[in-house]
Amino acid sequence: MKWTGYVSALAATMVVLAGCGGGNGGQPEGSGQATGGETKKGETSVPQRPARSGPLEITMYSAGAAVTQEGFNDMYGDALRKKFPDVKFTFIPKAKGSEIQDLVTSGTTVDVIFDSIGYQATLKNLDLQTDLTPLIKNFNLDLNKFEQTTIDYQRNNGNGSIRGLPVWTATAxxxxxxxxxxxxxxxxxxxxxxxxxxxxxxxxxxxxxxxxxxxxxxxxxxxxxxxxxxxxxxxxxxxxxxxxxxxxxxxxxxxxxxxxxxxxxxxxxxxxxxxxxxxxxxxxxxxxxxxxxxxxxxxxxxxxxxxxxxxxxxxxxxxxxSYPAYLSISRMSKNPNLAFEVIEFLVSEPYQLENTQKGRATVLNNPDILKQYGANDAKFKGKNIAAMFPPKRAVLxxxxxxxxxxxxxxxxxxxxxxxxxxxxxxxxxxxxxxxxxxxxxxxxxxx
Missing domain, CATH: 3.40.190.10 (Periplasmic binding protein-like II)
Known part of the structure; x- marks a missing residue:
């Protein structure tokens, strides 16, 4: 198969919109009523959180967008290092010699990949993403808390599997x-x-x-x-x-x-x-x-x-x-449980609130967080913020x-x-x- 040519074609034809992520150590958030692995009727126990294994190190990579180290820190790095002071976080910027196919060829370990929906086909074609369904079940993560078109997209394009969870989305x-x-x-x-x-x-x-x-x-x-x-x-x-x-x-x-x-x-x-x-x-x-x-x-x-x-x-x-950015766990990861803790935190209400206040819209169905969009940016003061969040979105x-x-x-x-x-x-x-x-x-x- 002509992988190099096809991957280049994928990147070149990727849709880019003009203008265009661990663990809390405590109980998992979510009601437990509708998770990736739904509990049986009458079952009330919360699954035991999976134990970490492997080094306390997480490497993150943006497969499609050219994100700087400063941009990574603003989006994810600063919040992650504060939440997980015992974990070493490394970010590999996309650049010449560090395209996703370069990392695959060299065997460079990447744990968490983040990027817009426009790059999901590339990751799928390279078979880089882990099916998150077992982890969603084991961590008792409630999928109903997300804007559902972003979850349905993953199910529809993964033949029922979920290979990425949304972390933020563009407004319109x-x-x-x-x-x-x-x-x-x-x-x-x-x-x-x-x-x-x-x-x-x-x-x-x-x-x-x-x-x-x-x-x-x-x-x-x-x-x-x-x-x-x-x-x-x-x-x-x-x-x-x-x-x-x-x-x-x-x-x-x-x-x-x-x-x-x-x-x-x-x-x-x-x-x-x-x-x-x-x-x-x-x-x-x-x-x-x-x-x-x-x-x-x-x-x-x-x-x-x-x-x-x-x-x-x-x-x-x-x-x-919606035009969401997704978080995926690489099949190369030596510590998928820790990687999922990272994702779990980035889709949690506290982080989503913080990120939304910065002007990156939440992917959660939480009106209290939506109301805080751009709260830390003076340019949004007095603006009709609610207009950016339709009550219903078209299917992706x-x-x-x-x-x-x-x-x-x-x-x-x-x-x-x-x-x-x-x-x-x-x-x-x-x-x-x-x-x-x-x-x-x-x-x-x-x-």
């Missing part, structure tokens, strides 16, 4: 520049709007003033598709072919394109780029609204606020998909290289309609054909 919302609304005397957006309502609001703000072209709304078409609220998948699991010509994807494209057909702005290959659109909102301050799906926030000097991402008429109340899609290839073709279809003035059906048909060819090439690389 519709940010808006109050100054532009005030300038034109337009009422601010509201929580619970639909995409059709947002389109009408955008029309009121797309205008020229003083020789400046203002735009009502911009977005990342790729991120919006990847985290779509309809729970659409790019690839049909039965046929292995792309589903870009389905009614669902036509719905997404027909919802997105009209914002770019409002008279006034001129869209071309430069202005339609995601970075350029974001600059319209954050730097140029000519875009009134922007949907962000990666947890990023507007500049501190902008007079901004946020409301929920608009809903589809047929899926009211369903927010964008897949993040294989094949899905990423299809996602790229969806963006091409969007560009073909907006810039090339093709109709939606033609653009999606051509995109589906191109995606299927790319998928065949990726699958051939596995052989």
């Amino acid at each position: 919302g519709l940010y808006y520049n109050k100054d532009i609304f005030d300038k034109f005397g337009v009422a601010y957006p509201k929580d619970g709007m639909t995409w059709s309502e947002l389109l009408e609001l955008s029309k009121k703000l797309t205008r020229q003033d003083g020789g400046i072209q203002y735009v009502g709304f911009v977005t990342s078409q790729a991120s919006q598709a990847t985290t779509n609220q309809l729970g659409l998948k790019f690839i049909d699991p039965k046929t292995g072919k792309t589903q870009l010509e389905s009614d669902g994807w036509k719905k997404v494209l027909n919802t997105l394109v009209p914002f770019y057909q409002i008279p006034g702005p001129v869209w071309d290959s430069n202005t339609i780029a995601v970075a350029a659109q974001r600059a319209m909102f954050e730097k140029d301050r000519t875009a009134a609204m922007y949907t962000n799906y990666s947890g990023g926030t507007p500049p501190a000097d902008m007079n901004w606020d946020i409301v929920s991402v608009p809903y589809y008429d047929e899926a009211k109340g369903v927010g964008a998909q 899609g897949d993040y294989t290289p094949e899905d990423t290839a299809a996602s790229a073709q969806f963006s091409n279809a969007f560009n073909a309609v907006v810039i090339g003035h093709k109709d939606v059906n033609t653009a999606l048909r051509e995109a589906a054909e191109a995606a299927d060819k790319a998928i065949e090439a990726l699958r051939a690389a596995k052989k």
Whole structure:
């Protein structure tokens, strides 16, 4: 098998959203009512905590993202060393010579791997992750405390096994520049709007003033598709072919394109780029609204606020998909029990509260923690924080290289309609054909 070429393809095609973890020595948290290994009816005893074995050392690695030592300390290291003063923690930054395949080849021991959902396919392909199900049962960890789409994703992609637990996730919302609304005397957006309502609001703000072209709304078409609220998948699991010509994807494209057909702005290959659109909102301050799906926030000097991402008429109340980071235990680990203690702590309420206050959103179904999002950062003071956390999230899609290839073709279809003035059906048909060819090439690389 062409492992090196395929792993490189996996990394290159990994979906990256713009803008984008031990033991307490006491009783395990959780009610014990719904764990990875549910207790039998009438059973009330708590399983004995597994004993540590091996050296009190844990090595952690970020497989996909280039995390610095300082970034690791801020996210995990400082909290872990405080919680486990008797454990030696080492972090291996991703760099030339320390890619995940380099570590596998050299036999370097890694205990805990952390990274976004976009890199899970790579880890699965390399068979690096331990099934956490027995450890979840032995440590009596309650899986019901998590936002369930993040757990369902693991079960669905692991044939019932759980090879990672979520540690934090990106927020999503519709940010808006109050100054532009005030300038034109337009009422601010509201929580619970639909995409059709947002389109009408955008029309009121797309205008020229003083020789400046203002735009009502911009977005990342790729991120919006990847985290779509309809729970659409790019690839049909039965046929292995792309589903870009389905009614669902036509719905997404027909919802997105009209914002770019409002008279006034001129869209071309430069202005339609995601970075350029974001600059319209954050730097140029000519875009009134922007949907962000990666947890990023507007500049501190902008007079901004946020409301929920608009809903589809047929899926009211369903927010964008989560984009979680996961913690996995490497099959190379010599001390999986200690490694799980580390994970257990990082998904505990105390750590999740601390991390959420820093602006990395909790993956727990705990409203008291959600309310504390960004509490330690002045830029969130007075903001509509609740809008970032939908009451219900769409089912997570897949993040294989094949899905990423299809996602790229969806963006091409969007560009073909907006810039090339093709109709939606033609653009999606051509995109589906191109995606299927790319998928065949990726699958051939596995052989």
